Amino acid sequence: MDQELKSEGKCFYCDGYFSQAEIGKHVAKHLVQTEKGDAGKNHSNYVHIEVEANEMFLHLLVKGNSPMKTIDIFLRKIWLECCGHMSEFEHKNFKISMEHRVEEVFQPRVKIFHDYDFGTTTRVFLKARKHYQLNLKEKIMLLSRNEPLKLMCVSCKTEPAINICTVCCYQEMAFFCEKCSKKHAETCEDFADYANTPIVNSPRMGECGYTGGTIDIERDGVYKIK
Ligand SMILES: [Zn+2]
Ligand SMILES: [Zn+2]
Ligand SMILES: [Zn+2]
Ligand SMILES: [Zn+2]
Structure with missing residues (x-):
């Protein structure tokens, strides 16, 4: 990490x-x-x-x-x-x-x-x-x-990550910003199909299609550059 x-x-x-x-x-x-x-x-x-x-x-x-x-x-x-x-x-x-x-x-x-x-x-x-x-x-x-953790895109390393590829994340870090998500979808069929799940402020991130909580939603998003 x-x-x-x-x-x-x-x-x-x-x-x-x-x-x-x-x-x-x-x-x-x-x-x-x-x-x-x-x-x-x-x-x-x-x-x-x-x-x-x-x-x-x-x-x-x-x-x-x-x-x-x-x-x-x-x-x-x-x-x-x-x-x-x-x-x-x-x-x-x-x-x-x-x-x-x-x-x-x-x-x-x-x-x-x-x-x-x-x-x-x-x-x-x-x-x-x-x-x-x-x-x-x-x-x-x-x-x-905890405030959203500083999880940055592993491709461009400049933007906060917003998606995780739940297939590739078993091999490597697979956190992507919006632009790099599109690129990843071109090379990773699973990501294009079903393995794209959002980065959320929860230990269940990336598991079973978890997409976020229902309370305290304002702090459930991705890292924001201050
Ligand atoms: Zn206090
Ligand atoms: Zn990126
Ligand atoms: Zn992938
Ligand atoms: Zn489930």
Whole structure:
């Protein structure tokens, strides 16, 4: 992968940008403040959960008494859903049911994973950070997400890539801008036929004809040169 591929996300609270390594600690500061402000009000237990797939990440705040299904549905909407495949959460030692409560599963530092589609599987990792007592209406909130990664066209190397050839990508990097996509279609029959799928901000990119999420769409596109 591109050596320069660095990943950063915007903070939901203050709109600042932070690296993948820093953003978790950063949003935690806001959560501590919010918890202080909510003291004495009606509050519920919330869990800060980090989801990762290499350079792609999400920071979620999830109401503790929600079932795991709540996270499954969210992951499908933002990152995964192509054609209604099955999915499950798993810990290295045991399976986790969709009815399990989030706060019971995510004890401090617990790491689990989620598999979507048992054929061409997309696996993402979830890690518990801290629990907070908060006065919120939402059951699940997105606190940060990686901005589209800097995936450039492998042919011209000057334009951001917008398509991936899902056949050639098994041999080589096969990310193309619009112009180079046309050229690739002249030499790659599969690409011209069916193997052209869009670059999206998701670990399911290029799998099973995945074309993007249904929420947070403004950050689901391709890299934009600033
Ligand atoms: Zn912030
Ligand atoms: Zn599918
Ligand atoms: Zn190009
Ligand atoms: Zn191709």
